[in-house]
Amino acid sequence: MSTDGIRTVEVALGARRYPVWIGRGLLGDAARWRARLRGRHALVVSNTTVAPLYLERVAQGLEGLHWSSFLLEDGEAHKSFANVGRVLEALAALGATRDACVIALGGGVVGDLAGFAAACWMRGVDFVQMPTTLLAMVDSSVGGKTGVNLPAGKNLAGAFHQPRAVVADIDTLATLPDREYRAGLAEVIKGAAIGDEDFFAWLEANADALAARADAPLAEAIARKVRYKAGVVARDETEQGERALLNLGHTFGHALETAGRYTTLLHGEAVAIGMLLAARLSERLGMGPAADTARLRRLLVRLGLPTGVPAGSDPQHLLDRMRLDKKNTAGALRLILWRGIGRAEIVAGVPEPAVLATLEEACRAGQRSA
Known part of the structure; x- marks a missing residue:
């Protein structure tokens, strides 16, 4: 400073x-x-x-x-x-x-x-x-x-x-309204979830202060997230490789935003839900541990972010939207998944039945909570 x-x-x-x-x-x-x-x-x-x-x-x-x-x-x-x-x-x-x-x-x-x-x-x-x-x-x-x-x-x-x-x-x-502020915290969490487990632990330790908008932790969180992103952009400006990792949760999230015609969820809220869906899909594929999925969910909840899809969401419709994502190649789903907190990776050819099953499970939970 x-x-x-x-x-x-x-x-x-x-x-x-x-x-x-x-x-x-x-x-x-x-x-x-x-x-x-x-x-x-x-x-x-x-x-x-x-x-x-x-x-x-x-x-x-x-x-x-x-x-x-x-x-x-x-x-x-x-x-x-x-x-x-x-x-x-x-x-x-x-x-x-x-x-x-x-x-x-x-x-x-x-x-x-x-x-x-x-x-x-x-x-x-x-x-x-x-x-x-x-x-x-x-x-x-x-x-x-x-x-x-x-x-x-x-x-x-x-x-x-x-x-x-x-x-x-x-x-x-x-x-900034509280809802907009919380939506921004989702992107801070995302950076830590992708590639910095120490930062994730720092966020857990400072969650209450961040929720209260305390000056020093807030400025530190912004700087750490920007510094992480700047490093990734410097190595891959036009998203030919590593920069795609910054889209953790975005393919799911963008589908949710589009399905709601950009009026149901704020972008950060959609990313929060999308990250959790990506973590659950990683579990389903035998990649990510359930304990880290639970840890991510707890932090999202502590910071007032949504973790469930909107009631009435249609899993097949969401999957159709996901097929239009810019990161897909040769007609196959290409998603950002993880092997745990701080260990995200690009996965090509993700099997659609596993994605649909993850969406169906989330939609059933959304109907129960409606």
Whole structure:
């Protein structure tokens, strides 16, 4: 940590590097982030929930530039091609040139969509991530994945486009609803579950403090998750191998989100359920121990996250959605499973009957709890 209380994690991609700043007061610290803007045009993409709270702080740092803002409605359902088109129209109205910068002020929906628009405008202009949710701070703002949803599935259209900087101002979490905050903790747990059993044990020891949003443990958890992800991205930027591990629980989770038309579950909630389903499937396949599945479930419950599929879920429908996942190859399911906490691996050719049996078991449990 620096003397001003700001943690910095560097994402290194060969000769390309960018900082992830984590701490308090960062949105108003224009002296830090303004230097990452190279031109005279900037478009701030935000939403109707976040902008009234934080747009003015960012605007003060844009003084002297030719800038404007574009606001989305809040929610996953608005991460669409139609709204990408509207952002591009806003860039055109601004007269944005090749050295323009798109600033994403909001959660993962804003960051994914704004980054995709930045990748498209004049075949790629700068963008800066200013995540305002815990989920975005620890996951979607880092690593350069951008994209939008289609009716057929989540994030099926997108591009790899790295930001110039990530400005994670922890002050913004003070206005984050409890449900959104807990959803972000699911992504923190995911990083530990994939490849860091010591971090998982740290989360277990600090679960109560994290649930209460205690400053020091929260900043430490964010930094540790970002540092882990930055290392993975540096080794595999475009997800040709190791980076796919970061999708633990996502194939199950995305199917649940799509089945609910992006209105039933938050992304982090879907990932929490998906991780547990992946652990149970690993058990079924003789890979992961039941004790570690139980340990994961206990931590999810302690942090207020869901562990069961929504009542009324259809197992065959979920499996059909899973077949559309981007990680699949040659028509076969390719999932991230584990051999226990901290030991995730990519498994190709996962037998569909085992996946369907895992989903059927979860759906039966969901019906009993309804």
